[in-house]
Amino acid sequence: MIDLHGFGAQLLAGTMVTLQLALAALIxxxxxxxxxxxxxxxxxxxVRLLGNGYSTLVRGLPEFLVVLTFYFGATDILMAIASQFxxxxxxEVSAFAAGTTALGFIFGAxxxxxxxxxxxxxxxxxxxxxRALGMNRRQTFTRITLPQVWxxxxxxxxxxxxxxxxxxxxxxxxxxxxxxxxxxxxVGRSKEPFTFYLxxxxxxxxxxxxxxxxxxxxxKRASLGVRELSS
Amino acid sequence: xxxxxYLDMLPLLGQGALLTIQLLLLSAVAGLILAVPLALxxxxxxxxxxxxxxxxxxxxxxxxxxxxxxxxxxxLGQFEAVRESFAWPVLRDAYWCAVITFSLHTAAYISExxxxxxxxxxxxxIEAARAIxxxxxxxxxxxxxxxxxxxxxxxxxxxIILMLKASALASTITLLDLTGMAKTISAKNYMPVETFxxxxxxxxxxxxxxxxxxxxxxxxxxPDRKEPVVIVG
Numbered sequence: 001m002i003d004l005h006g007f008g009a010q011l012l013a014g015t016m017v018t019l020q021l022a023l024a025a026l027i028x029x030x031x032x033x034x035x036x037x038x039x040x041x042x043x044x045x046x047v048r049l050l051g052n053g054y055s056t057l058v059r060g061l062p063e064f065l066v067v068l069t070f071y072f073g074a075t076d077i078l079m080a081i082a083s084q085f086x087x088x089x090x091x092e093v094s095a096f097a098a099g100t101t102a103l104g105f106i107f108g109a110x111x112x113x114x115x116x117x118x119x120x121x122x123x124x125x126x127x128x129x130x131r132a133l134g135m136n137r138r139q140t141f142t143r144i145t146l147p148q149v150w151x152x153x154x155x156x157x158x159x160x161x162x163x164x165x166x167x168x169x170x171x172x173x174x175x176x177x178x179x180x181x182x183x184x185x186x187v188g189r190s191k192e193p194f195t196f197y198l199x200x201x202x203x204x205x206x207x208x209x210x211x212x213x214x215x216x217x218x219x220k221r222a223s224l225g226v227r228e229l230s231s
Numbered sequence: 232x233x234x235x236x237y238l239d240m241l242p243l244l245g246q247g248a249l250l251t252i253q254l255l256l257l258s259a260v261a262g263l264i265l266a267v268p269l270a271l272x273x274x275x276x277x278x279x280x281x282x283x284x285x286x287x288x289x290x291x292x293x294x295x296x297x298x299x300x301x302x303x304x305x306x307l308g309q310f311e312a313v314r315e316s317f318a319w320p321v322l323r324d325a326y327w328c329a330v331i332t333f334s335l336h337t338a339a340y341i342s343e344x345x346x347x348x349x350x351x352x353x354x355x356x357i358e359a360a361r362a363i364x365x366x367x368x369x370x371x372x373x374x375x376x377x378x379x380x381x382x383x384x385x386x387x388x389x390x391i392i393l394m395l396k397a398s399a400l401a402s403t404i405t406l407l408d409l410t411g412m413a414k415t416i417s418a419k420n421y422m423p424v425e426t427f428x429x430x431x432x433x434x435x436x437x438x439x440x441x442x443x444x445x446x447x448x449x450x451x452x453x454p455d456r457k458e459p460v461v462i463v464g
Contacts, residue, residue, distance in 0.1 A: 193301070
């Protein structure tokens with residue numbers, strides 16, 4: 001067994017922070033993705049432009065650059081907004097909050113394309129039928145469209161989540177005590193970089209493997225009652 | 232922020248962009264060269280030939296690029312044998328570490344793309360090649376690989392653009408690529424948001440150019456493909 005020089009517990013704690021970061025960013029990303037998709041499908045041209053601009057821009061930029069911008073810029077941006085409301089004190093943004101927003105922002109840009117594709121893949125007749133039955137717009141969306149959007153978008157969302165899990169490592173550079181940063185700390189103490197970075201790699205492998213197993217289960221569940229194409 | 236500040240950062244960011252492009256081209260070519268044998272081994276039916284590419288791909292796709300980069304740059308120095316070997320001058324250099332890691336990383340993804348393309352070559356063409364007496368090696372060199380490369384090109388283009396964005400991590404091992412340069416500049420002018428956004432614009436321009444180069448290649452490799460007919464009424 002490899003000698004972790006007593007850093008095992010800290011690595012575990014770092015892994016927990018990594019997981020929290022990934023899940024928090026997932027929630028932010030899903031919300032932004034749905035908002036982005038609705039914006040893209042809006043009747044209003046400026047709203048459409050906003051939605052398309054968001055995903056085109058963010059998808060064209062390196063994830064690392066986005067994380068850096070959010071981390072160094074969050075304070076500036078928030079303070080600029082706050083001063084509009086007459087609040088002039090210094091606002092400090094935690095690394096966790098900046099990391100969650102940055103990763104969620106990236107996830108949302110890709111997810112908005114997925115959601116848009118899924119929404120237009122649903123036959124319009126279904127929404128018309130729901131309306132004919134007397135459902136209002138919101139009911140039609142939450143009861144008819146959304147459950148199917150979920151099923152259609154899930155494989156793509158799964159891919160995005162795997163990428164998100166790995167992107168959490170980027171947040172270590174801006175000072176969050178997640179797996180990668182704890183590892184770097186252990187490396188500094190033990191002078192055994194290979195041992196510790198390899199350990200971190202194995203932990204990430206375990207996380208991504210569990211995630212991909214969970215996603216397969218979710219996909220099965222989301223497709224209950226859907227006939228499979230037999231060949 | 233004044234116009235002058237932007238003027239001051241442009242040449243520096245341009246230098247960073249050159250390094251980014253260099254890293255990208257080296258790893259895209261090296262990755263493709265590594266990916267061919269990996270993909271060929273991956274389509275093999277015997278599990279022991281299959282085992283290495285499978286493990287390789289699992290590792291490189293399942294772990295963050297940052298971990299891989301640190302494993303190569305910081306990790307290898309842990310071993311006396313590496314530090315005393317002829318390869319140390321190369322492995323000590325952040326530039327080569329970045330090139331090596333990026334190539335190994337992207338090779339895992341490209342080999343999966345190639346595998347898909349190889350498996351998509353119509354069976355009839357392979358049978359026809361065999362029927363006219365080609366040996367297995369000839370079938371691969373003349374029929375399967377050229378076909379697979381053409382089919383894989385759009386996906387390979389995607390991978391190059393993903394790699395362009397991933398190359399920003401070179402800045403974490405002291406390299407002054409586009410992102411590294413932006414970090415350095417923002418530490419001096421105290422305007423991180425403006426500086427990072429300008430660097431972002433450089434990335435968008437590079438992506439735009441790359442997309443067009445790839446599209447040109449696609450057309451060039453399919454001279455017989457007909458353009459969709461546009462009827463102007």
